[in-house]
Amino acid sequence: MSRQFWAFNGLLILIASLLSCQTTVSKVDLSRDYYNIGNAYSDLGEYVKAAEYFERALVLNPDLNQAAFNLARTNLETENYETALTLLEDLEAEDSENLIVLEMLGYAWYKRGDEEKAGEYYRRSLSINPAHVRSLYNLSLLEKRNKNWGMSRYYLENLLKLEDKKEYRVLIAELAAAEEEYDLALDYYEDLVLEYDGDTVVYGAMKDLYLKTEMYYKALEMLDLLIESEPEDSLxxxxxxxxxxxxxxxxxxxxxxxxxxxxxxxxxxxxxxxxxxxxxxxxxxxxxxxxxxxxxxxxxxxxxxxxxxxxxxxxxxxxxxx
CATH class of the missing domain: 1.25.10 (Leucine-rich Repeat Variant)
Incomplete structure (x- = not known):
């Protein structure tokens, strides 16, 4: 069953539990219950309602940092970027080397439209942990957006040393092609074709690259593979x-x-x-x-x-x- 189904059922159980309490509940326990209800609403995609319960939790227990962090996340979802940044910066002030907070600050600044500031936070994450996968990946995408092909490849190549994913190799091939290093790009794509037979994204990229390098018969081979993949009529x-x-x-x-x-x-x-x-x-x-x-x-x-x-x-x- 879907995650939303379990979230909804969990929400009903939590609310029923709160309503049925006959004894006095401590503020700390009640704040935890509100925090859990906020998480359930967040899982359902009801971010305004989730924020309401995270705020209730923080009124009862201002030290519940998980509630503050998730409140920041819900504000990001509802595009209240200034509120999200304030919450995250308060958390950063308490623990300046918390990688989860630093990474989320990078994302918040990106959503706010400040890519330079976002990059600063991702690089700070790497200064604490050079093997921080998401920061490496996000920096590679930021550099790619700004057409800094070499730096983007640098982050991706470091990522590949940590985990070998098709997504990273496709990106490196794209970047090599952007830098006109066509032989390197083709090496990456040809390896991908051998490992991931039937990947139409790779076929399409190789076809374009073969055309660019005037390898027309090779381009036709890729088109044959694309046709054999039974595409939609529009393709x-x-x-x-x-x-x-x-x-x-x-x-x-x-x-x-x-x-x-x-x-x-x-x-x-x-x-x-x-x-x-x-x-x-x-x-x-x-x-x-x-x-x-x-x-x-x-x-x-x-x-x-x-x-x-x-x-x-x-x-x-x-x-x-x-």
Whole structure:
């Protein structure tokens, strides 16, 4: 069963327990109960209600730092960034080397829109624990956002020494490509293909990289793998068009390119700008034939669109629930 189901049931039990108390409950115990109810509401995504109970807990027990921390988190969820930062900075003042608080401060400043300040807190976390995984990862993303490819790779490579994840290797490959270190990027991607057969994200990235490095037959191989992955029609038409485009423009294979162009059109490809660009690049002896193929398919598509209207030429009203 879902986490929300258990959170809801736990919430009912906690509230029933509070209502049934016949003896005097200490402030500390009651603050803990309010804290637990706040956590249950937070698990349900009811952050305003959760904040209410965390605040009640802190009124009874101002030293309940877990409640203050979770209150900061709920304020982040409701975009009350200043309140969240105040709460977290108070916690930092009590324990300046608490990695959980420092990491959350980094996140809070990021949400507040100050990436430089966020980076300072993530780097402080690393100064305390150089193997702090989330700080390394978040710093790599911040550097990537700012196009500091080398620094982003530095953090990711340190991450890989701690744990080998596909996500990190994909990011490093992307960064290597951004730095135009194409051989290194391809090495990473080719290793990923061997380990994660069927990963369409990797196939797509490799296809783009092969095109950039003019390795057209390799790019076609990736497109074949993408087509074999049984994609949605909206992607399938693009893959067929890309195959035809490569074969016609770069490999001078007019016959095969024409076949794949027709498959793209049959699948619903209709981007006039790219079709016009393709036709304008085709040599004169074949230009007329391609223009006719495209024109006939687009006209057929328009006719099919007309057939879907009623006899008066107006679109039929969609069926709605009674």
């Amino acid at each position: 399938l038409k693009d893959y067929y068009f890309e195959k035809g485009n490569i074969e016609i423009l770069y490999l001078d294979d007019i016959i095969l390119g024409q076949d794949h162009l027709i498959q793209a059109l049959d699948a619903g490809y209709s981007d006039k700008e790219t079709l016009d660009a393709l036709v304008s690049a085709i040599d004169l002896p074949y230009k007329g034939e391609f223009e006719k193929i495209i024109k006939d398919h687009l006209k057929e598509e328009e006719v099919q669109g007309d057939d879907e209207t009623d006899s008066d030429g107006e679109e039929e009203e969609p069926i709605t629930e009674g």
